[in-house]
Amino acid sequence: MAQPTGRTLTAAVADLRRGWEQRSLWGHLGWQDIRQRYRRSVLGPVWITISMAVTAVALGILYSGLFDIELATFLPHVLVGFIVWNFISGCIAEGSEVFIANEGLIKHLPSPLSVHVYRLVWRQTLFFAHNLLVYLVMLLVFPQPLSWTVVAAVAAFGLLALNGAWVALAVGIITTRFRDILPITQSAVQLMFFMTPIVWIYDDLANSPNPDIAERARLAEFNPFLHFVEIIRRPLLGQDQVWRHWVVVVAITVVGWALTLFVMRRYRSRVSYWV
């Protein structure tokens, strides 16, 4: 059978499936990207871990002082939030140029578009794994009341990766056509870092005695990233699950993929013309 082509849903789904079948290719390339980045350095990818540790500790100390919160509570909060945020922002920022950056490959090799996206999400997953080492060290310094609910973090990360894939596909296709979206996306991601409770604690501000602050903090509920960060951070810090966050994330996953399939159906075959 020839591959389904054209502007059909079958062709879009076939692209995703065939990309998945080429796991050995993008798996290899994802590792390669990481090793490549630290090629001639002595420590290599350990630098990922080190820079995460340094940033999180510095931010933790700074903001725990500013907000007058105990470091033992605040540092774990910042660290886990920052690790999750790194994955999210990596998927969006790199996703917005995933096809533009791979122009050479797209024009020379007839591989499914999804290969480039899987490679990206896999690379971000490897970064995430490197950063998780900092979390493990943190557990030794500031032990958390972990329970069996920590396995929920695995499911949460699965959802996060699933969302990273659709965002990269959808945003990647759109920015390839409209190049102005690229800087817009990248500044939006930077801005969202501050809107998301990473260097501040949502519950503390939402329950603030000052009604103005509380009201403004609650606006963060509309920030989708809050829910993504919470579903991973809560189990990793041994806090209680809040089902609201899970519902929102699952809803975003479903709607996002539906939207992406629609975009792929229409524009997948145009990407090689646009890059």
Add this chain to the structure above:
Amino acid sequence: MTVSEASSPVSIMTKDACVDFPIFDAKSRSLKKTVMGLVGGNIASDSKVPVIEALRDISVTLEHGARVGLVGHNGAGKSTLLRLLSGIYEPTRGVAEIRGRVAPVFDLGVGMDPEISGLENIMIRGLFLGMTRKQMEERVDDIADFTELGDFLRMPLRTYSTGMRVRLALGVVTSIDPEILLLDEGIGAVDAAFLEKSKQRLSELVGRSGLLVFASHSDEFLRELCDSAIWMEHGQIKQQGELNEVLRAYKGLPA
């Protein structure tokens, strides 16, 4: 690449296939124009984008065993046609049906990473051409022998000369088992002795492949590898048929 049953016949069929490139200048590639176009009403913002008709009404049927040469002047659409036949460009109008695993060899450098060693590059390039990791591991020694690069294979690619890179790339490309082999010219920059050696490997590769389309300006190469030909002009097929016949017409010689 394209997944197909091992037993199913390899073929490429296109019917009235067109490839039109929209050329977005810096302005029209932004949202501004599209949004304003919508507000304005009738003027379709799309129609303002100039379109290059790179290929028009391409109808070809290539079956297993076809050995097709592609001739034409620069800019006639040879490379674009190869990309259409490989599935990189899906036709904007018309249809294209490709059955079989495609190995496109358009640019020897693509997918090569200067920072990693020759051996690692062999692996990556092979994976890109649709081989599995295991298949490539089996072939590495053979490729190493062919390239005559010896210990240099453990050095990063950036230390290689242009000729050494071509050797490496040719070594990988000629080691694969393609169902559909699409070759673009640009095989040069190697010394004469090596060229003889690679010619032999190239014809062996062609022998293994189910279907060959080869774009070249060299009559000698075309005669060696192909038996039929397509003559492209201004993005259209000017003539299609037996190799010598097409070559004579293309060169303006009497039949």
